[in-house]
Amino acid sequence: MNNLLSYGFNDRISSLFSFHFPVTLSPSVQPARVIRVDRGRVLLATAEGTEHVEIQRELATGDWVALETGNDDGTDAAVVGLVPRYSTLQRKKAFDPLAEAQVLAANIDLVGVVVPIDRPLSHNRLERTLVAAWDSGAVPLVILTKADLSSRFDDVVAQTVDQARGVEVFTTSAETGDGLDALLLRVGAGQTVAFLGPSGAGKSTLINALVGEDIQDTGDVRAGDARGRHTTTARELIPLRGGSVLMDTPGVRGFALWDAEAGMEAVFGDIEELFGQCRFNDCGHESEPGCAVQDAISNGTLEERRWNSYRKMQRELARLHRRQNSAEQRKHARGFHKMDKEAAMAKDYRNRFREA
Ligand SMILES: Nc1nc2c(ncn2[C@@H]2O[C@H](COP(=O)(O)OP(=O)(O)O)[C@@H](O)[C@H]2O)c(=O)[nH]1
Numbered sequence: 001m002n003n004l005l006s007y008g009f010n011d012r013i014s015s016l017f018s019f020h021f022p023v024t025l026s027p028s029v030q031p032a033r034v035i036r037v038d039r040g041r042v043l044l045a046t047a048e049g050t051e052h053v054e055i056q057r058e059l060a061t062g063d064w065v066a067l068e069t070g071n072d073d074g075t076d077a078a079v080v081g082l083v084p085r086y087s088t089l090q091r092k093k094a095f096d097p098l099a100e101a102q103v104l105a106a107n108i109d110l111v112g113v114v115v116p117i118d119r120p121l122s123h124n125r126l127e128r129t130l131v132a133a134w135d136s137g138a139v140p141l142v143i144l145t146k147a148d149l150s151s152r153f154d155d156v157v158a159q160t161v162d163q164a165r166g167v168e169v170f171t172t173s174a175e176t177g178d179g180l181d182a183l184l185l186r187v188g189a190g191q192t193v194a195f196l197g198p199s200g201a202g203k204s205t206l207i208n209a210l211v212g213e214d215i216q217d218t219g220d221v222r223a224g225d226a227r228g229r230h231t232t233t234a235r236e237l238i239p240l241r242g243g244s245v246l247m248d249t250p251g252v253r254g255f256a257l258w259d260a261e262a263g264m265e266a267v268f269g270d271i272e273e274l275f276g277q278c279r280f281n282d283c284g285h286e287s288e289p290g291c292a293v294q295d296a297i298s299n300g301t302l303e304e305r306r307w308n309s310y311r312k313m314q315r316e317l318a319r320l321h322r323r324q325n326s327a328e329q330r331k332h333a334r335g336f337h338k339m340d341k342e343a344a345m346a347k348d349y350r351n352r353f354r355e356a
């Protein structure tokens with residue numbers, strides 16, 4: 001079990017696993033975790049080490065699965081079950097007419113929203129990322145990076161704390177090591193944290209500093225230097241000595257929202273509360289008399305930028321829902337049942353397992 005402990009196996013997973021795969025029903029399966037997803041196969045952490053296993057169905061980095069181990073007679077190890085995800089970091093797939101979700105990570109406990117301190121704070125990006133982070137079911141943290149670089153340090157920190165609206169803010173420098181211990185203490189053993197932020201924000205450098213080794217390819221590695229070195233460019237779980245697990249998310253540029261109602265409420269709950277105070281209950285919050293939103297903007301309690309950002313994201317979600325509806329209708333027309341993809345997958349795995 002030792003190796004699984006370093007990949008985040010904890011009481012919660014232990015209970016979930018023995019509930020879904022009771023030893024009486026399935027004595028020959030073991031828990032394993034998806035470290036990385038490759039085309040058609042996954043790299044799994046098992047009790048003994050790591051192994052590549054072919055998969056029939058889509059899995060995500062961070063998934064906990066039931067693994068039927070291979071035999072001496074040559075049968076391959078196989079994933080026969082999926083432990084239901086307790087958190088899912090997802091976004092809408094880009095350019096996808098079917099409006100489907102891309103799962104970036106499963107079963108993460110914390111989302112580290114990485115914000116570089118050496119450029120002006122992008123308020124809208126921070127808001128959007130916090131919405132997605134809250135919506136995943138994990139707890140967001142804001143991690144300011146490159147604290148050694150900025151002369152505008154206090155400015156950016158203050159603005160970030162203000163915009164983060166109660167979310168914890170950590171300030172770090174991979175260069176000097178400042179703030180790394182505090183961050184590690186917060187993440188803790190048996191917890192998985194996914195770092196989310198724009199390219200160049202310092203995610204990989206932060207991971208290297210936390211691991212104490214250059215395992216991630218960073219922005220300042222020139223092409224020639226990277227050769228022959230073990231560098232990871234994919235979304236991959238990285239175990240730390242203290243028992244925490246890290247995950248980088250390289251190449252996640254835009255973050256198109258996916259069914260983010262819960263996240264919207266967490267980030268913009270104060271705005272949604274105002275709606276109940278407008279004079280008309282069908283208020284469009286534009287120029288109606290007695291509009292609580294417009295009042296709050298004019299008396300300075302609501303920032304106009306935040307209001308615009310909220311409305312932009314709401315429009316995006318409305319567009320998504322229209323697309324989902326028509327995609328759903330198309331599926332119905334083709335005879336599919338409406339079923340949550342993830343639930344369908346879990347069910348399918350269970351059924352296959354029962355038949356086996
Ligand atoms: N001075 C300083 N530079 C940093 C720090 N963290 C990252 N950088 C630099 O910022 C650039 C982008 O970092 P990288 O980790 O590749 O960003 P990523 O795209 O988010 O993974 C690189 O040139 C790093 O050397 C830091 O704490 N201090």
Ligand SMILES: [Mg+2]
Pocket residue numbers: 203204205217218219250
């Ligand atoms: Mg990187």
Ligand SMILES: [Zn+2]
Pocket residue numbers: 275278279283284285286288290291292293294
């Ligand atoms: Zn109104």
